[in-house]
């Protein structure tokens with residue numbers, strides 16, 4: 546396996562150079578099951594686990610490897626050791642709520658994210674939904690491309706209407722119309738998938754993501770395949786493959802979390818999806834205008850004049866509020882963690898004095 550065919554490029558090479566002489570080899574995470582990873586290196590496919598040192602220095606779940614990651618590995622046997630995750634070019638994460646709220650990376654180093662909407666009578670296609678997905682893809686740092694799937698179910702005029710509606714929210718983002726079923730238009734998708742490119746699909750359930758991936762692979766994706774029955778310790782481990790190689794040399798990441806992304810991140814990605822609102826905001830009287838009820842708000846002015854579509858404006862506010870709520874949850878988590886840490890430290894100090902008084 547030549548690394549460049551797996552998406553290795555200067556961005557990763559530069560980081561790797563710092564480790565030259567360390568004996569570590571680069572590999573890409575193609576599957577994950579619990580804390581066992583499947584990795585591809587220049588010499589083959591192996592199972593891997595993070596080292597003890599890795600666990601020790603990891604600040605949270607987000608530091609752990611995810612599908613798509615480039616990692617540096619040690620060892621030659623069947624179970625390699627992950628010593629480091631190289632910086633990610635793009636990453637999609639979610640807040641995993643549990644006892645503590647933790648950011649969990651779902652997949653990384655995705656170049657193109659296809660946003661899939663389906664045209665079956667329009668039920669699975671809304672401009673508001675597409676806007677929302679555009680924000681999330683911007684957020685992750687991948688290139689968004691819109692796929693309008695199931696065009697086989699539409700008449701010529703319906704197709705034109707859908708394309709017009711999609712383009713009106715897409716901005717510069719390409720809009721492709723295809724049918725995963727008949728294969729119509731799929732050459733436009735394939736045209737974007739050249740050697741070394743990593744793509745993924747997101748969009749509402751039922752839009753046809755699996756059908757599109759199967760069409761590209763020319764076979765049905767094995768979602769639950771058992772790959773390695775035993776590792777060095779003789780334990781039974783089954784990693785689920787989530788990164789697939791296409792014949793073209795491109796790759797597709799298909800992992801459940803990517804199918805249900807939520808807006809999460811900074812307002813820059815929001816502004817990139819709603820450029821006319823971001824531009825208008827520069828004319829607001831207050832620099833911290835929330836565009837909801839302030840006097841001198843240029844956004845509200847344009848909405849009232851109809852120059853900014855009201856539904857689009859509403860969606861902007863809704864997504865922004867959702868993002869702010871997640872941010873608040875995150876900082877709440879930070880506060881609780883700091884509190885726990887301070888408590889632990891004060892206990893250590895107390896014990897130290899107790900021990901030394903004697």
Ligand code: GDP
Pocket residue numbers: 694695696697698723724725726727748749750751752753754755756757
């Ligand atoms: P996912 O939830 O996004 O992965 O959607 P699926 O790939 O499971 O597709 C949902 C349903 O739509 C399935 O019954 C597919 O057979 C059907 N489907 C997918 N793509 C097309 C298409 O291009 N045309 C038609 N007519 N049906 C499709």
Ligand code: ZN
Pocket residue numbers: 826829830834835836837839841842843844845
């Ligand atoms: Zn304003």
